[in-house]
Amino acid sequence: MANLTLVQSINLALAQEMEADDSIVLLGEDIGINGGVFRVTDGLQKRFGNDRVIDTPLAESGIMGFSVGLAMAGMKPIPEIQFEGFLGPAYDQLVNHAARFRTRTRGALTVPLTVRVPVGGGIHAPELHSDSPEAIYAHHPGLKVVMPATPYDAKGLLISAIRDPDPVVFFEPKRVYRSFREEVPEDEYTIEIGKAKVVSEGTDLTVVTWGASLFQCLEALDELPEDISVELIDLRSIYPFDAEAIIESVRKTGRCVVVHEAPLTAGFGAEISSQIQEHCFLYLEAPVQRVAGFDTVMPYYKLELDYLPEAPRIKSAIEECMAY
Amino acid sequence: MPRRTVYEAKVEFVQILDEDGGFDEKLGKDLISDEQVVALYEHMVTCRELDEIAFKLQRSGRMGTFPQNKGQEAAAIGTAHALIKGTDWLVPCYRENAALFMHGLPMHYILLHWMGDERGNEIPPGVNITPLCIPIGTHMLHAAGIAYASKLRNEGRVVATFFGDGATSEGDFHEAMNFASVFQAPIVFLCQNNQWAISVPRESQTASETFAQKAIAYGMPGTQVDGNDLFGVYKVVKEAVDRARDGGGPSLIEAVTYRLGDHTTADDARRYRDQAELDAWLAKDPLIRLRKYLETNDLWDDQMQTELDEKAKVIVREVVKTAEGIESPATEDLFNYTFANLPDGIITQRDTLRTASIGQNPAQIGLRTQRQNA
Numbered sequence: 001m002a003n004l005t006l007v008q009s010i011n012l013a014l015a016q017e018m019e020a021d022d023s024i025v026l027l028g029e030d031i032g033i034n035g036g037v038f039r040v041t042d043g044l045q046k047r048f049g050n051d052r053v054i055d056t057p058l059a060e061s062g063i064m065g066f067s068v069g070l071a072m073a074g075m076k077p078i079p080e081i082q083f084e085g086f087l088g089p090a091y092d093q094l095v096n097h098a099a100r101f102r103t104r105t106r107g108a109l110t111v112p113l114t115v116r117v118p119v120g121g122g123i124h125a126p127e128l129h130s131d132s133p134e135a136i137y138a139h140h141p142g143l144k145v146v147m148p149a150t151p152y153d154a155k156g157l158l159i160s161a162i163r164d165p166d167p168v169v170f171f172e173p174k175r176v177y178r179s180f181r182e183e184v185p186e187d188e189y190t191i192e193i194g195k196a197k198v199v200s201e202g203t204d205l206t207v208v209t210w211g212a213s214l215f216q217c218l219e220a221l222d223e224l225p226e227d228i229s230v231e232l233i234d235l236r237s238i239y240p241f242d243a244e245a246i247i248e249s250v251r252k253t254g255r256c257v258v259v260h261e262a263p264l265t266a267g268f269g270a271e272i273s274s275q276i277q278e279h280c281f282l283y284l285e286a287p288v289q290r291v292a293g294f295d296t297v298m299p300y301y302k303l304e305l306d307y308l309p310e311a312p313r314i315k316s317a318i319e320e321c322m323a324y
Numbered sequence: 325m326p327r328r329t330v331y332e333a334k335v336e337f338v339q340i341l342d343e344d345g346g347f348d349e350k351l352g353k354d355l356i357s358d359e360q361v362v363a364l365y366e367h368m369v370t371c372r373e374l375d376e377i378a379f380k381l382q383r384s385g386r387m388g389t390f391p392q393n394k395g396q397e398a399a400a401i402g403t404a405h406a407l408i409k410g411t412d413w414l415v416p417c418y419r420e421n422a423a424l425f426m427h428g429l430p431m432h433y434i435l436l437h438w439m440g441d442e443r444g445n446e447i448p449p450g451v452n453i454t455p456l457c458i459p460i461g462t463h464m465l466h467a468a469g470i471a472y473a474s475k476l477r478n479e480g481r482v483v484a485t486f487f488g489d490g491a492t493s494e495g496d497f498h499e500a501m502n503f504a505s506v507f508q509a510p511i512v513f514l515c516q517n518n519q520w521a522i523s524v525p526r527e528s529q530t531a532s533e534t535f536a537q538k539a540i541a542y543g544m545p546g547t548q549v550d551g552n553d554l555f556g557v558y559k560v561v562k563e564a565v566d567r568a569r570d571g572g573g574p575s576l577i578e579a580v581t582y583r584l585g586d587h588t589t590a591d592d593a594r595r596y597r598d599q600a601e602l603d604a605w606l607a608k609d610p611l612i613r614l615r616k617y618l619e620t621n622d623l624w625d626d627q628m629q630t631e632l633d634e635k636a637k638v639i640v641r642e643v644v645k646t647a648e649g650i651e652s653p654a655t656e657d658l659f660n661y662t663f664a665n666l667p668d669g670i671i672t673q674r675d676t677l678r679t680a681s682i683g684q685n686p687a688q689i690g691l692r693t694q695r696q697n698a
């Protein structure tokens with residue numbers, strides 16, 4: 001066991017998987033000698049060499065398309081896109097190729113890649129360094145999408161993603177990168193993609209969230225009156241996602257608040273809300289509430305905390321849902 | 325069938341003022357008047373002061389991430405000087421602040437931008453500049469479009485767009501070059517080859533010997549220039565601008581320069597580059613070189629320098645005061661510029677600052693209890 005940050009646990013998982021499987025290569029901008037702009041790949045080029053930790057030219061379409069080729073040829077590429085805002089050029093390769101090769105070739109050619117992408121706001125970053133596009137990728141059949149919120153989950157989910165036979169988008173909430181440490185086992189372990197985690201049990205209301213919002217939810221829960229018992233679920237995997245865990249919980253509590261940083265409309269909260277409506281209709285005591293980013297462009301950082309679903313907004317939604 | 329050469333090309337390197345202050349009279353005579361050189365030098369010094377102060381603002385927590393421009397001022401200023409303010413367009417990246425100021429961008433706007441305030445992008449009317457561009461390489465296509473609009477409407481405007489060595493690896497760069505050339509748009513592509521794209525050195529970015537030669541594949545002239553030489557940059561850009569204005573289409577210019585600072589304040593270049601390399605380039609600083617030129621030509625002395633340094637400090641102090649004196653933006657700003665006509669959903673979000681349906685309409689509170697009691 002070691003007490004690790006999210007950055008360190010991801011680094012550890014990468015190193016262990018690379019040690020175990022020499023078909024794994026990392027590629028991206030500044031991931032080599034610089035160790036990535038967040039230092040997630042720190043030391044890996046030194047340890048595994050330039051052939052396995054590759055600083056690429058500055059081209060996201062290149063990084064992704066090249067990775068698709070590597071994967072089809074039997075390698076296990078782990079490309080990094082430096083920030084979620086720069087997925088744009090990679091989108092075509094990811095969505096139109098990585099996600100579709102298995103289907104198009106009836107399984108003859110597959111793309112087992114894991115693309116790592118820092119995600120989300122709250123760190124005073126420049127423009128296009130703070131978005132939350134998970135729903136966009138969840139909407140594309142053929143891609144798996146995960147977003148761990150803790151060092152422990154990050155290691156287990158990353159190992160699962162790397163070993164997965166299909167492309168996985170692995171979002172790393174940058175607001176959590178160094179915000180806290182937790183015990184992470186030295187040994188390798190996996191966390192099944194598609195399984196949520198019940199962070200705390202409760203009986204009155206279910207909060208479903210993922211990524212950095214988990215910590216805003218915990219803060220809100222701390223502020224709530226003692227007599228409101230909340231069940232907090234960290235979804236962890238966006239696609240496939242653990243509908244069962246949500247349904248089971250909401251059947252028990254009868255109320256649900258979904259919290260995410262991405263804009264409200266067509267955010268992944270909409271899918272969750274719909275699942276609840278379909279499966280928990282007669283159990284509901286109140287309409288499902290979504291606390292999300294607004295339907296606006298993610299603002300520059302002076303206004304980012306007004307945009308993001310911070311604890312006070314979550315707390316109000318929980319109380320209002322209780323009082324419906 | 326014999327083998328034959330179907331295409332041959334040459335790429336020129338231009339330098340007028342070398343790093344020791346040597347001046348090529350043949351190329352540089354009467355190129356820029358003494359008075360103008362002095363004014364451009366003064367601007368260069370003021371921009372350097374702003375750059376150093378911006379760095380300190382970030383370090384003391386008064387500003388977010390900032391990409392220092394230092395070392396690249398000659399490329400920016402030489403280019404801006406070759407364009408007509410108010411007529412031509414500048415389509416920047418983020419390492420050519422000095423050019424933007426010359427074309428009318430208030431200095432404090434740059435600080436506002438990096439202070440996380442969108443008002444730093446609210447370009448004043450009549451200033452033909454697009455905002456700093458964060459997604460690398462994407463803006464050159466806009467520049468090509470703006471240039472083509474000028475051609476279509478016969479407006480006689482020329483566009484200059486700045487980008488780095490790293491940006492040439494993005495697909496958009498190649499598309500912009502191709503579009504500009506196919507449509508013979510009046511545009512100058514100004515590549516600031518500062519040798520690094522964050523931690524990736526120029527040799528790892530491209531296997532081409534020069535960036536300038538990439539022009540050849542697109543059917544436009546490409547020239548390499550000493551980017552720390554104000555005269556050289558001005559000369560090659562002016563030629564390209566004149567050609568573009570006369571209907572001669574696009575050009576690519578590679579300004580060979582160096583990023584004297586870290587990539588941004590979030591970066592630590594000591595992780596990946598040698599001090600010796602930096603030291604060698606420090607000696608080629610465009611500021612030192614231009615001052616040498618001025619002194620050699622009896623246009624400058626220590627007294628003037630002292631006065632200028634003082635003046636620059638005063639100007640920059642005022643700029644910082646202005647930027648920091650501006651009240652925080654209203655939360656409403658977040659919504660108000662999303663569309664010309666806001667959809668109802670956004671209006672509700674703005675007016676309630678809520679996304680959850682009960683929070684947006686608190687009249688719903690107690691509904692269920694009432695119904696149960698009824």
Ligand SMILES: Cc1ncc(C[n+]2csc(CCOP(=O)(O)OP(=O)(O)O)c2C)c(N)n1
Nearest residue numbers: 086419458459460488489490491520521522
């Ligand atoms: C599309 C995109 N990918 C990645 C980044 C992250 N990034 C910001 S600047 C930079 C390097 C740019 O290098 P270069 O084009 O040479 O310009 P310089 O910073 O040296 O002036 C990178 C990779 C980005 N802003 N946009």
Ligand SMILES: [Mg+2]
Nearest residue numbers: 488489520521
């Ligand atoms: Mg560069």
